[in-house]
Structure formats: structure tokens, C-alpha cells
Amino acid sequence: MLIRGCPNMNHSHLSAPVRFCSLCGGIVNQNIHIRRCDKEKHDKSRLQRTKYCVDCGEQLVMGR
Numbered sequence: 001m002l003i004r005g006c007p008n009m010n011h012s013h014l015s016a017p018v019r020f021c022s023l024c025g026g027i028v029n030q031n032i033h034i035r036r037c038d039k040e041k042h043d044k045s046r047l048q049r050t051k052y053c054v055d056c057g058e059q060l061v062m063g064r
């Protein structure tokens, strides 16, 4: 699914390696199953300034 206005290249890949977009939280590849995440993983992603978890779609960084 393509989300207008999102600059993440994953949206233009048919076989993106992740289910969710880290920028907008939209689904980029429905064929990838949602993974269960733990807090540690989310903390690591947050340190890398990932706004949305690419595995479960949860918003990690609040605000803009």
C-alpha cells in the first residue's frame, strides 16, 4: 500500500523486508507477519530514531 507523502523508499519496493514503514507506520509488505516485540527492541529502535516499529507498527517516538 502506498502512502502519499511518505518519503520512505520501502513503499516502492514490492518485496520490502519489513511489514511496517518506520516513518509513517503504514504497511509496506503485508506478506510479512507481525512480530511480537519486547520493550528492549523498541528501546533500541527508539535510539536509532525509528518513529514506528517496522515489526509491529507501534509508534515509538511521540510527537512529530
Ligand SMILES: [Zn+2]
Pocket: 003, 006, 007, 008, 011, 021, 022, 023, 024, 025, 026
Ligand atoms: Zn511510510
Ligand SMILES: [Zn+2]
Pocket: 036, 037, 038, 042, 053, 054, 055, 056, 057, 058
Ligand atoms: Zn515492535
